[in-house]
Amino acid sequence: MRKLQGIAVSxxxxxxxxxxxxxxxxxxxxxxxARDAVVDELERLEKAVAAxxxxxxxxxxxxxxxxxxxxxxxxxxxxxxxxxxxLRSEVEEMIRQxxxxxxxxxxxxxxxxxxxxxxxxxxxxxxxxxxIFDIEKRLLRHLxxxxxxxxxxxxxxxxxxxxxxxxxxxxxxxxxxVRGFVxxxxxxxxxxxxxxxxxxxxxxxxxxxxxxxxxxxELTIIDGxxxxxxxxxxxxxxxxxxxxxxxxxxxxTKLEPLRELPAETRDGVRVQLxxxxxxxxxxxxxVDRGADGVGLYRTEFLYLGADSEPTEEVxxxxxxxxxxxxxxxxxxxxTFDLGADKMPNMARMEDERNPCLGLxxxxxxxxxxxxxxxQLRAIMRATPLGKVRIMFPLVSxxxxxxxxxxxxxxxxxxxxxxxxxxDRDVPxxxxxxxxxxxxxxxxxxxxxxxxxxxxxxxxxxxxAVDRSNKDVVNLYNPADPAVLRLIAMAIxxxxxxxxxxxxxxxxxxxxxxxxxxxxxxxxxLSVTPSAIPEVKSLCRSVTIPECQAVAQRVMGMEHAxxxxxxxxxEVKKYxxxxxx
Amino acid sequence: xSETAITRTVVVTDPAGVxxxxxxxxxxVVRRGQATVTLIKDYQRVPATEVLxxxxxxxxxxxxxxxxxxxxxxxxxLDQLEPLFAGQFGEEAQPFAK
Numbered sequence: 001m002r003k004l005q006g007i008a009v010s011x012x013x014x015x016x017x018x019x020x021x022x023x024x025x026x027x028x029x030x031x032x033x034a035r036d037a038v039v040d041e042l043e044r045l046e047k048a049v050a051a052x053x054x055x056x057x058x059x060x061x062x063x064x065x066x067x068x069x070x071x072x073x074x075x076x077x078x079x080x081x082x083x084x085x086x087l088r089s090e091v092e093e094m095i096r097q098x099x100x101x102x103x104x105x106x107x108x109x110x111x112x113x114x115x116x117x118x119x120x121x122x123x124x125x126x127x128x129x130x131x132i133f134d135i136e137k138r139l140l141r142h143l144x145x146x147x148x149x150x151x152x153x154x155x156x157x158x159x160x161x162x163x164x165x166x167x168x169x170x171x172x173x174x175x176x177x178v179r180g181f182v183x184x185x186x187x188x189x190x191x192x193x194x195x196x197x198x199x200x201x202x203x204x205x206x207x208x209x210x211x212x213x214x215x216x217x218e219l220t221i222i223d224g225x226x227x228x229x230x231x232x233x234x235x236x237x238x239x240x241x242x243x244x245x246x247x248x249x250x251x252x253t254k255l256e257p258l259r260e261l262p263a264e265t266r267d268g269v270r271v272q273l274x275x276x277x278x279x280x281x282x283x284x285x286x287v288d289r290g291a292d293g294v295g296l297y298r299t300e301f302l303y304l305g306a307d308s309e310p311t312e313e314v315x316x317x318x319x320x321x322x323x324x325x326x327x328x329x330x331x332x333x334x335t336f337d338l339g340a341d342k343m344p345n346m347a348r349m350e351d352e353r354n355p356c357l358g359l360x361x362x363x364x365x366x367x368x369x370x371x372x373x374x375q376l377r378a379i380m381r382a383t384p385l386g387k388v389r390i391m392f393p394l395v396s397x398x399x400x401x402x403x404x405x406x407x408x409x410x411x412x413x414x415x416x417x418x419x420x421x422x423d424r425d426v427p428x429x430x431x432x433x434x435x436x437x438x439x440x441x442x443x444x445x446x447x448x449x450x451x452x453x454x455x456x457x458x459x460x461x462x463x464a465v466d467r468s469n470k471d472v473v474n475l476y477n478p479a480d481p482a483v484l485r486l487i488a489m490a491i492x493x494x495x496x497x498x499x500x501x502x503x504x505x506x507x508x509x510x511x512x513x514x515x516x517x518x519x520x521x522x523x524x525l526s527v528t529p530s531a532i533p534e535v536k537s538l539c540r541s542v543t544i545p546e547c548q549a550v551a552q553r554v555m556g557m558e559h560a561x562x563x564x565x566x567x568x569x570e571v572k573k574y575x576x577x578x579x580x
Numbered sequence: 581x582s583e584t585a586i587t588r589t590v591v592v593t594d595p596a597g598v599x600x601x602x603x604x605x606x607x608x609v610v611r612r613g614q615a616t617v618t619l620i621k622d623y624q625r626v627p628a629t630e631v632l633x634x635x636x637x638x639x640x641x642x643x644x645x646x647x648x649x650x651x652x653x654x655x656x657x658l659d660q661l662e663p664l665f666a667g668q669f670g671e672e673a674q675p676f677a678k
Contacts, residue, residue: 073600073601073604074600074601076604077600077601077603077604077631080603080604080607080631080632081600081631081632081635084630084631084632084633085630086630086632086633087632113632113636116636116638117635117638120638120640125596125597125598125599125635125638125640128599128600128635131600
């Protein structure tokens with residue numbers, strides 16, 4: 001049994017077989033073969049070794065001819081390592097005695113060798129581990145043939161363990177069978193985190209390197225609440241988690257009847273509970289939980305993993321699916337919130353040393369008007385289908401907002417000229433996620449129809465903390481009094497103008513903050529769909545004066561820790577168990 | 581011509597340690613001769629012809645190894661092996677490029 005601590009990014013518990021992916025999206029396969037297949041499997045190994053040897057010998061010739069003997073020499077070394085007699089007998093033994101699959105045996109044995117070198121820090125010899133991995137990869141490629149594709153072709157439930165998942169890998173994954181994710185790198189805002197949340201499966205990221213120590217098919221537990229990954233759990237741990245998973249299921253069933261009930265406080269104040277989504281199919285999760293609408297439809301997935309920029313029709317198709325599914329409930333579509341590095345066919349900015357503070361989001365949109373206009377046209381064309389709202393991300397100056405609105409007006413004019421139907425009165429709002437937007441909120445409210453607090457970025461910018469940097473991530477805290485004051489300022493500016501204001505960051509989906517946020521005056525919370533039942537249940541247990549008392553107390557506190565501890569105690573009075 | 585094993589002690593002076601190219605060169609020399617050669621570091625013994633096993637000795641610069649040779653040309657083989665631990669591969673004096 002081995003425990004790894006990472007960052008919890010999507011809640012829940014999953015128990016299952018590991019599917020290990022290496023850096024190249026290469027899949028390390030299952031563990032056992034049938035007893036009577038051993039002879040065939042040994043033959044398969046034999047063929048793979050021979051094919052790999054031929055390939056390496058060929059490389060040796062080419063490289064020697066092109067770069068000289070000295071460079072070809074490394075392939076000679078690979079060739080001899082591959083043909084090492086002891087290595088071979090170790091692999092064969094595992095297949096014969098333990099009925100391991102050749103793939104599993106190869107990766108098991110070679111990784112053991114690699115570990116010998118990996119233990120040597122900073123030594124030149126430590127680099128030999130990469131030679132071993134290279135040989136492993138080559139052998140596996142020959143063993144697996146076409147079956148080596150990553151997570152696109154699955155036949156049974158798996159937990160995906162990877163160094164990092166690229167947008168194109170996750171875009172193609174088989175949703176029916178993936179039960180959880182673990183990645184060695186990444187933080188709370190990483191692509192894996194977003195996809196896991198969308199799929200409503202547990203995920204842990206940023207565990208640090210561990211993949212060389214696992215092989216496909218090993219029993220694994222992902223604890224998405226605590227950020228724990230347990231490899232080859234012992235019986236006791238396994239039983240404990242099985243019970244926990246069962247309890248979670250029971251709890252979810254208990255909350256199910258809430259679907260038909262409104263999010264209304266005990267004293268009769270209606271709270272709007274909306275869903276945050278990224279992929280169109282998630283709209284079904286919102287409908288299933290009785291969401292009051294989609295409070296944040298992130299549109300980044302349309303660009304991520306695509307080879308070319310999405311066309312207006314591609315946009316429209318996605319928006320149509322979501323807007324129609326929500327019927328007469330609102331759908332807030334946020335225009336793309338990406339950096340240039342994530343856009344297909346867009347030149348990477350030179351000198352982008354600090355992407356969070358760089359050319360991204362609305363800034364990028366205003367510099368690349370054709371792309372921005374394509375998206376706005378599609379959104380406008382979706383307006384007659386339901387209750388669409390447009391939202392601009394990362395606005396930090398009034399000028400940006402005005403420019404964005406001008407582009408929108410321009411798009412509308414163009415559509416009208418071509419007699420394309422659209423709703424001219426579509427509400428236009430902005431994210432409040434920079435301290436600058438908060439400080440200028442009294443001016444912004446004069447020029448928008450609604451505000452939405454994006455706490456993930458607001459916290460990062462206000463506290464100057466990179467969430468994916470594990471050395472400072474402990475400073476990233478929604479309960480920090482500085483953050484709470486910014487939130488209070490934005491709410492005050494909106495309520496003076498009686499402008500709708502919602503919150504759509506991760507903070508709004510945590511029941512820990514529900515009382516505080518209601519007490520501060522928020523009446524719209526947009527949360528990850530799976531959090532709706534829990535937040536709703538809490539809303540229905542409290543009164544606004546109770547929440548106001550909590551908020552008043554909290555606003556007088558000096559430390560995030562005090563705020564959190566106090567909130568935990570308060571919330572406990574209303575619900576027995578909360579997940580933070 | 582004795583059939584008893586001869587053991588020689590060498591210090592790894594190649595600044596890169598016993599790396600892949602050294603291991604390949606050792607294996608080549610030993611295969612050309614008739615003697616059976618074993619490399620020993622502490623309690624670990626590996627056949628000199630098995631490149632992967634030689635590498636797993638993890639012989640780093642400054643460390644001491646024993647080379648044990650048994651066969652008619654044992655001394656001659658050992659003579660040829662010795663310079664390899666200093667990173668000398670005959671035609672080039674430089675260790676294998678990183």
